[in-house]
Amino acid sequence: MTMNSSRYSSLALAALLALSVLAVPAGAVSVDGTAPPSAQVGSQQTATYTFTDLYEEYDTWTLRGSTELTQVTWTVTLYDQTGAKIAQHSPTGQSFEQQVQASEDVNKVTVRVEGTVPAVEEYSYEPAQQLTVAEFTQAQQGGSASMIGEAHTTRPYTESSQEARTAIEDAQSAIESAQSAGASVSEATSLVENAISAYNAGNFENAISLASQAEQQAESAASSAQTQRWLFIGAGVVVALLVIGGGVWWYLRQRDTYDRLG
Structure with a gap:
């Protein structure tokens, strides 16, 4: 009877450990940066985001970014472990993709987005209308993609x-x-x-x-x-x-x- 109880206790403990592993998300890329709380329609907005802990999940992956701003220019800069710049790209449009590879000694990535706040199609007092300034995902080639942090939004307004x-x-x-x-x-x-x-x-x-x-x-x-x-x-x-x-x-x-x- 004691042996059975011990065996059942071990099984229960193993099940709890398995559930805890499933409940805790895998290590993810860290992102630092915010969007302004509000932005006037027609104004130019700029925001910068810094990505670290790049290889908690994959040694090679794709950073994807998107925005609802218009007339957009991105500035994507890659740095090595000493802080030296490895490369810099300036894609345009409302989205971009950038390969991130440990084999190229990329240790940090910064992304600067600059664009114009478009006209609001539908207003809402509560909750207030929101515009996505930047949203990022981590993707594998032919595999799944997951969001990095949350969408960075602002409240667009006119006078x-x-x-x-x-x-x-x-x-x-x-x-x-x-x-x-x-x-x-x-x-x-x-x-x-x-x-x-x-x-x-x-x-x-x-x-x-x-x-x-x-x-x-x-x-x-x-x-x-x-x-x-x-x-x-x-x-x-x-x-x-x-x-x-x-x-x-x-x-x-x-x-x-x-x-x-x-």
């Missing part, structure tokens, strides 16, 4: 879309303040929801107008709630003074009566 977004954010902040003050914000909430719908439709002028109305409504509701609160406080103070005054008057009357009897 009008940013003005509308700011107006909606201001309205939402005013609504939150009014709610904290105990005010009714149903009308303001309805207005800001309509503003968001207008934003999503690309009707930024209408979105700004509705958001401004929502902000004014929320501020008015908050002011009314504050005034009402002070009126209640004032009424309470008056009642308290009347009670205190009545008590003092009663006390004085009782004392005067006692003195006359005495």
Whole structure:
């Protein structure tokens, strides 16, 4: 019985180890670099990414990069272990491929992408519309490909879309303040929801107008709630003074009566 229990325990341990091996991802290429949080439509954007730990999985593989920017130029630079430049390439277009080989002493790769932010086809307030500045994969010839890190995205905007977004954010902040003050914000909430719908439709002028109305409504509701609160406080103070005054008057009357009897 003890031997069977020991055997089952060993099998269970082996199964857990196998599952843990499957759950832990194999070593992967490291990438360092970010995209700007937002970028204006029509502007030039530049981002640089550095790749290290190149041979955790394969001794030879292909680095692929892609972007949604337009009029794109990539600058791909290969370095050896001393930091000396081995080679540099400048492909154009929205994608590129670069062979990475340990046999060529490539120890580090940098990729610089430069391009123009295109017009936005569809706007979204929440979640905000996103544009891929750069996305990278590691691929084997005739084999599988896997992403290196996550896609590096930015929020594209125009002056009008940013003005509308700011107006909606201001309205939402005013609504939150009014709610904290105990005010009714149903009308303001309805207005800001309509503003968001207008934003999503690309009707930024209408979105700004509705958001401004929502902000004014929320501020008015908050002011009314504050005034009402002070009126209640004032009424309470008056009642308290009347009670205190009545008590003092009663006390004085009782004392005067006692003195006359005495």
